[in-house]
Amino acid sequence: MSTYRLDKGGLIDRTKPLRFTFDGKPVLGFEGDTIASAMIANGQHMVGRSFKYHRPRGILGIGSEEPAALVQMGDGNAETTPNVRVTEQEVFAGLSVRSQNAWPSLEFDVGRMNDYAWRFIPAGFYYKTFMGPPGAWMMFEPIIRKAAGLGKSPTEADPDNYEHVNRHCDVLVIGGGPSGIMAAEAASLAGARVILVDESNQLGGQLLGETTETTLNDQEPVEWVVAAEAALRARENVTILNRTTAFGYYAENFVGLWEKCTDHLAPSDRPERAPRERLWRVRAKHVVLATGAIERSIAFHENDRPGIMLASAAQTYAYRYGALPGKNILVFANNDAAWTNAFALKEAGANIAGIVDARPSIDAGLLAKAAEVSIDLFPRSGIVGTKGHARVKEASIRTLGEDGQPTGATKQVECDLIAVSGGYNPNVSLFSQSRGKLKYDENIAGFRPAHSWQKETSAGSCNGAFDLASCLTEGVKAGTNAAIAVGFKEAKVASLTLKSNQKTAAETFELWDVPSGTGIQRAWVDLQNDVTAKDLRLAVQEGYSSVEHAKRYTTMGMGTDQGKTSGVTAFGILAQTMGKSIPEVGVTTYRQPYKSVSLGAIAGQHMGELYAPRRGTPMHEWHREAGAHFETVGDWLRAWVYPQTGETWQRAVQRESKAARTGIGILDASTLGKIDIRGKDSREFLNRIYTNAWSKLGIGKCRYGLMLKEDGMVFDDGVTTCLADDHFHMTTTSGGAAGVLSHLEDYLQTEWPDLDVWCTSVTEEWAVSSICGPKCHQLIADLFGDGYGPDDMPFMTMKETELEGVPVRIFRISFTGEHSYEINVPSEYGRWFWDTLMEHGAQYDITPYGTEAMHLLRAEKGFIIVGQETDGTITPHDLRMDWIVSQKKGDFVGKRSLFRSDTVRKDRHQLVGLITEDRSKVVDEGAHIIATSTEPAPPVPMLGHVTSSYYSPNIQRSIALALVKGGGDRMGETVYVTQRGNGEPIQATITDVDFLAEGAAS
Amino acid sequence: MTSIKAPFKQSPLGHRSALTGDGVQMSERAHLNKTMLRGDLETLGSAVASVAGANAPTASQSTYTKTCDVHWIGPDTLMVLAGEGEALADSFSSELDGKACQVANISNNYTVIELSGARARDVLQKLSTLDLDAAAFGKGAVAGTVFAHSNVVLACRLDAPDTFDIVIRRSHADYLWCLIADAGYEYGFDKQAIVAGETLRQ
Amino acid sequence: MRNYSVMNLLKQGLKGHKDWEPAWGLSTTPKDSYDAVIIGGGGHGLATAYYMAKEHGMTNIAVIEKGWIGGGNAGRNTTIIRSNYLYDESAAIYDHALDLWKTLGRELNYNIMMSHRGVLNVAHDEGEARTIKRRVEANRLNGIEAEWLDAKQVKEFCPLVNISPDVRYPIVGGSLQRSGGSNRHDAVVWAFARAAHQLGVDIVQQCEVTGFKIEGGQITGLSTTKGDIKTPKVASVVAGHSSVMAKMADLKLPIESHPLQALVSEPVKPIMPCVLMSNQVHVYVSQSDKGGMVIGAGIDPYCSYSQRGGFNIIEEQMAAVMELFPMMSRLRMVRQWGGIVDVCPDASPLITKTPVKGFYINAGWGTGGWKATPGSGHVFADLVANDEPNDIAAPFTMERFATGKLVAEHGAAAVAH
Amino acid sequence: MFIIKCPYCGERDQSEFTHGGEAHIDRPEWRDDMTDAEWSDFVFLRHNEKGVIAERWMHAAGCGKWFNGLRSTITDEIYGFYKIGEKPPKVDTAEPATPAGELLGSGNDAVKVVAELSEGDAK
């Protein structure tokens, strides 16, 4: 057995040794140990170095409240985890952990230099220096940054999995100590669906560290816990989650639970199908908070050495883990509870070097008991200094006068552990997150719940009840009331006999820090961020006296522990310094999370492949087989170009575009949004939604429409077809489909509920193959026979037919200006139909073209793409599409905005074409247009920008679309297009947008 | 006219085969005939009765007959699922002709994933914020809801215990399939690799 | 002791730091009257006060703050600073601010930790790339430092980011503003307060403005929870609470107040050299000097003054982080919080007179006003002092919503920080 | 995340809904003499009230219906939902306030701690 390991007792399995390494050195632990308990059993308290002064840091606490005993867990670049609390991490064989923030080694750390300069680097020192000359901070920053930070981030992708699970329950009980167990018992007996969570590996809370003097129903505490847990687990309506932290209490009783599933197991023991962590998203009808209380320390000179520990933690190490935290223990307290701890530690085999108690008067019973076991007493005294490097070895003690100042001689006492108790803070973090209001309770010198805001009840020590009997009763009451509140009938909980001599901190003497009496006091409040009482006083002196300013100025409570053990102490010191009461000073905001949660768990399974849908069309596989390159368009993947072997994509685009105007091009247009619109008022509805008129569109006829938002700016466009007098088929842009549908529904439901119109999305009902080119009608004729040729089927019409029994809609519409058909077939036949077109089109050299060629082709024709030629600031007039804004019909969405003084301005940016002087020079999309052939010094007056730009294989020159100030009146003018600073601007002429029009491109 | 290859249909999950885990199974109910009916619920109800012989469902419920499932989607919307051969849209159209209603054939717009088994609720609960406890979402219940980034209609069928239909958009089908398979991994589903590997434009 | 310097720090070190004075005085109640009152002790309000005192000699003025200074968005923002906005109007004001930032620490004698470590805005598809390129080019022509990087160059500048082409939203490139970066937000607030105070400005905390006195269309004073104040000029710089102020003067603004959340991870040693933002994979990430990853994203969709938002936003944000930085899943969130952002329909601010004479509003900075702090204060001070906007402020009047002359910065501002 | 009670489908998680901004804004009828300012009032200006507001929600993943809800923007407390065309329900919005006048549960830091605790307050 290791030197500090007790021979018996505790919840460790001495038959199951587990070897792990700390900084590469082997440490022996047992199943049931945490890293902390195993290290303590081996006599090692020093774990790391502090943030600022790089002073040695030991183990203060027992669980998630631990401020500074943090390690880097796991080696390698992917699976290493920084800032792991040794008090929580269970050991397993092969576990490797390393100390942090120390270089080159934990024992000899260069950063320690900072400590020698401590006088010159108080809170906020960096605000007072490094400020000039300009850029100076850029020199200092890397140094400061390197010194800060704790552990190391992984640098390679995490191989582990995370997941979300949703659950509803009647009563969520948070905390599995005696209060929580009883609350779960009562609520589940009443029939409520109960979830009970505890962040530890076992239920029991503080009971796990109790001495066996305490009994419940004549059972030892742990036996009772095991029995109570078994009874709960046997109920179908109870779910118990261990190693699960309730980290966030959000609106409407939404509580986030973070379950750590595998980190406590050796890799080989981890269940293959378990995620590393699980995030439970719980909606509870009622929440019972039973999160216990957290002991706090007392700030005294040099109170930060390894081996200075919370008193309850010291007891718990001995009783829960069978690891004696020290063999010669000095206790320092301001309340009775620590005396119980002292007796228990003595019982466990430690020598108690003395009890230092700051209180003016001490319970006679305690004094008698101490005398009985011959413990030295230092009444009305405080610790004023300590010695020791890797572990405390001596304390200086002085009597405290009436004014709290040390008086009299200094006594030196040797010790290897100082067990401190400054009282207990009810663990109100979740309560406060739920927006409950706190109240300062002078008896316990701490904050406890006052007003609940949500459907929640606090029970036990988190509610300020420190004795076990009250915890048990409050638990029962809370569980019962919660069940009743949710609608269940009360069920009698079996009564329980409790025997306990435990003394509590219910009467705590307000003592935040102990003056050293020497003028120099380095008394730590926040052990992780190295914030001392003096820093807090300096903050007040300099005017950062609000708790929120003091927190931010000193960084108190901003570490990974969020000040669980230090917060109230800091508020106390601030209040004292300002001569105010603690409630006047208040608290900083408790925010989620209660304890740090992995970003991976928050993301859940929704990452990597499952990050977002990859929407593909019915012909997607074909494109892939054809070697297409794809582009992402929102959630869609669209075939972008089909390069052939050895062909660059640029060449491919040229080839595809040319084919579409010389033979047959074929495009998968399935992603276009489609909305089925039906009802007798459909025309009126379209009149109000689109800028143009729809009253007279005949059956089987198609029309292009522009949609605006109320601000008058173009929002979407597409072709809508009249299927019957009361039935229309609307198409939208691919990306805009969902937005348009909800736009339509919004107006229908809220503005014009009297209209008889119904809309249903049919986007994916139809697979759309668009064929284009001078020969495409031949292919149509081959498949469908006569009646679809240029003369038989006018432009902008639609015909319904069948092919081999499959319903088909043929639209003679065109986005390229070329003769073209958009053929819709039910999506399940999409691939068949595409294959058919390819097979029968082969004789015409049918060429699939992707979205890039499509964009090029429509640019040749001067057609806009919403989102490319428009950006939410463009009106139909800006697009010089005045023809599409009906002057005759009544109001439509956005109409009034077109008449505002700015929207009628003549010199707005307007869409024009650009042809470059040098036909081979393709300008950049996004390039700007200026009036001069060279760029003047900035700011350069800009006339507009290029929205689309291509080399057109069909007119064999570079073409571009641009939005140019007053562009409509500038036809023929020469302008210059910038080149991102790479060379002189390119000369171009402003033209109309239709480059295919006669003479346009000359 | 040239000769044309016989038409073939592809369901959105045709490339996936059914999964079986420990207490949970997943498969596609492919090629169902689906019709969306919109309008006054009473009118739609009587149409459902005469065309499909089904009772009109009440809010958040579905009704089932031998040939079809009628899902309540909203106070003015029903979705009718029927076997592959049953082209209901036309019958509904003529039944509702002249009434202030919409009949839309959406057979291809959606597909259906069937998830069943004692573990099905646990699997779904990883994706759904609904309370899927049998007491809260029992046989006959239906809800339009969202799984991650996709809207779905989730229905608890009447004909078998713990059997769910998940009606999903065609292009979201593969994503959802993989997502549900991932949720069922714990219960023995094989992980399903997303069909990806497209060359993305660089 | 007033002046901050290494020398004074050393001297004070030996004296136990007992001579440092309260940074911004100790006014606890306002005086009965002032030449002007600034409402809101955030970055913009304090900057306004500082420049009014410094450049316009108006020293009989007060900043009235309902809570503690810097407790609003100033204390909650992720401090992304850049000036690469699209339109000339925005470019002018944000770049004015960036210029001021460069020397501000020195000017205010307070280290605001201005770190010009560079801001990357990445693009994931062609449309986004086009938009960003357009902006980069506009910036260049406006004399604003900006450049377009392809995916490889993005990776060189930010080695941590995943540019693999087979993720769902591959990075195709991005814009970089090297002079962009971040700073220490609280320090900026304190620095302005301290400098303003040294010029004579009263800074009154825990004092809430509850109403205005308006006589014949002219403001004459205001009421606060600490008594009434007479003043001919009131400048409202209350960010999220702007509509509340406007209502007291019977005005309605084109503003909605939304929750905007952010979070910070536990501190780790430096790995993230710059600020990286993505619009499509909606998130942005930087690493604070303390070592925490500071992560933010979009607003909650509804209006609220509660300084809280929904957890779903955080979840989506983390999924987005994993898409860009798949090694970050083992880092842990140590704290999350929310602010109240004042969102204008065109994602540009209001720096404006109002129909009430003597009542000025500076608002609508929404999710991205931190970067403008000194510039905004500077031009607003001008407006309040002279009752006329200067050239930089002129485009940002309230009238633009009637005329339609918006400064639509959605493209530049979509994840606008 | 709120629980939104859709008037048609019942209580659902907020993730199923789209938010639609302030409710009860009437779209002005076309008038030839409508001023730019009047129109802008409709398109852009909002009350953005700090207090109880009526706002629009749409059950995007569910029934697709728009409806309205009442919520306090101070506390995010929800008071109820009602269908389009219905009048907002009367609600008791008297919320407990601190001496400083800030409502309990609001974001102001002054109200994390209450001064007085009367028996029975601690629920």
Ligand SMILES: Cc1cc2nc3c(=O)[nH]c(=O)nc-3n(C[C@H](O)[C@H](O)[C@H](O)COP(=O)(O)OP(=O)(O)OC[C@H]3O[C@@H](n4cnc5c(N)ncnc54)[C@H](O)[C@@H]3O)c2cc1C
């Ligand atoms: C989470 C988050 C992240 C952000 N990230 C960035 C970013 O990366 N980059 C960027 O440029 N911007 C960012 N912003 C935006 C930026 O924070 C704000 O635009 C800017 O801080 C607003 O100006 P301010 O500092 O003056 O506001 P605030 O600090 O909000 O100041 C307003 C002050 O007015 C006070 N006040 C209100 N009502 C009254 C009253 N009745 N009487 C007296 N006082 C009153 C408030 O208490 C408050 O202190 C972010 C915002 C948030 C919330």
Ligand SMILES: NC(=O)c1ccc[n+]([C@@H]2O[C@H](COP(=O)([O-])OP(=O)(O)OC[C@H]3O[C@@H](n4cnc5c(N)ncnc54)[C@H](O)[C@@H]3O)[C@@H](O)[C@H]2O)c1
């Ligand atoms: N001697 C004293 O003065 C004193 C003071 C306080 C408490 N106590 C003793 O402590 C016990 C208090 O019982 P109790 O049940 O109220 O508390 P407890 O401390 O026994 O149990 C609280 C439990 O809640 C868990 N927990 C806390 N926050 C959590 C979270 N966010 N998520 C999940 N789990 C969380 C903890 O792991 C712990 O197991 C009693 O035995 C009491 O006598 C004694």
Ligand SMILES: Cc1cc2nc3c(=O)[nH]c(=O)nc-3n(C[C@H](O)[C@H](O)[C@H](O)COP(=O)(O)O)c2cc1C
């Ligand atoms: C850039 C930035 C970095 C922050 N870093 C930390 C941090 O390291 N630790 C911490 O506890 N809080 C940090 N915070 C958050 C603050 O503690 C606090 O939550 C925030 O200022 C909002 O205030 P509130 O939570 O009191 O409402 C940071 C905030 C910002 C804006």
Ligand SMILES: [Zn+2]
């Ligand atoms: Zn609904």
